[in-house]
Amino acid sequence: MRGHALVAGATGTVGCRLVEQLGQADFKVTGLCRSATGVSRQVQYLEADLLDYEASKLVVSSLSDITHIFYAARASHGEGTVEPVDENLAMLKNLLGLAEEFCPTLEHVHVVHGAKYYGCHLGPYRTPAREEDPRHIGPNFYYDQQDYLISKAGDWQWSISRPCLVYDFAPQQSRNPVSLIAVYAELSRALGGASGVSWLR
Numbered sequence: 001m002r003g004h005a006l007v008a009g010a011t012g013t014v015g016c017r018l019v020e021q022l023g024q025a026d027f028k029v030t031g032l033c034r035s036a037t038g039v040s041r042q043v044q045y046l047e048a049d050l051l052d053y054e055a056s057k058l059v060v061s062s063l064s065d066i067t068h069i070f071y072a073a074r075a076s077h078g079e080g081t082v083e084p085v086d087e088n089l090a091m092l093k094n095l096l097g098l099a100e101e102f103c104p105t106l107e108h109v110h111v112v113h114g115a116k117y118y119g120c121h122l123g124p125y126r127t128p129a130r131e132e133d134p135r136h137i138g139p140n141f142y143y144d145q146q147d148y149l150i151s152k153a154g155d156w157q158w159s160i161s162r163p164c165l166v167y168d169f170a171p172q173q174s175r176n177p178v179s180l181i182a183v184y185a186e187l188s189r190a191l192g193g194a195s196g197v198s199w200l201r
Contacts, residue, residue, distance in 0.1 A: 003067030015072040050091035060098040088141035
């Protein structure tokens with residue numbers, strides 16, 4: 001066993017795949033989510049709202065052997081709205097503060113962000129984007145979370161991934177790229193292949 005991984009946001013689009021991959025990579029896996037809808041013999045799902053420090057404490061305090069945290073949790077927000085900085089930062093702070101108190105074997109924290117870090121939601125941006133590129137004018141909770149990780153890391157290491165898009169099945173999410181590609185392909189086929197492409201432009 002390579003360690004005990006805690007996946008925050010375990011039932012989200014990214015989190016559910018992290019749970020699967022970590023299990024295949026010989027990790028013991030615990031999924032943390034607001035609503036534990038999944039059932040698995042390989043994964044223990046625990047419910048906690050990371051904005052509620054005391055409720056989260058009851059859960060995290062029982063996980064003293066955590067070695068890795070994979071953070072893919074997000075604060076609730078409306079589609080197309082600016083994601084709240086304070087809540088997203090508080091969620092990460094609460095979890096890591098509790099982990100530092102109750103998980104002495106913690107080795108690594110990995111946070112999943114996205115291309116909004118580079119300003120993709122604001123229009124065209126320099127590509128390829130570089131880590132040293134200037135930050136765009138905020139608000140952007142990615143910046144606050146990264147700055148917090150930098151300030152807190154000591155006994156444990158941290159990393160961040162920023163996928164441009166996540167191509168996966170995502171029920172009840174209209175922005176799922178896989179569904180969009182499938183609809184495009186079906187429309188193209190129905191309109192006779194290449195002629196469908198010109199119709200969709």
